Amino acid sequence: VGRKAWLFADTSQGARASATCYSLVETAKANKLEPSVYIQHVLERIADADTLEKLEALLPWNVKLERVSKKVPQFD
Numbered sequence: 001v002g003r004k005a006w007l008f009a010d011t012s013q014g015a016r017a018s019a020t021c022y023s024l025v026e027t028a029k030a031n032k033l034e035p036s037v038y039i040q041h042v043l044e045r046i047a048d049a050d051t052l053e054k055l056e057a058l059l060p061w062n063v064k065l066e067r068v069s070k071k072v073p074q075f076d
Contacts (some may be wrong), residue, residue, distance in 0.1 A: 031060040032067045041065060 028038040042058050049055045056062060 028060050033060055033063065033065055037065060038063065 024039060024042070025035040028035040038060055041063060045058060046055075049058060
């Protein structure tokens, strides 16, 4: 995404929101989840997460979604 994308964070709230989004995406990747699938999963369930346990169940290392593995084409 790079440096130019950060120019749109005009306020500290905007910067915080961007950092939160990037953190969700990168944490999903680190846990071998497809970021868009993970974020959709969280958004569909977060309204019902009224306890700490329910929120913790939404963390990427607690979610039971299909793990992805990048398949890079091999060239000879």
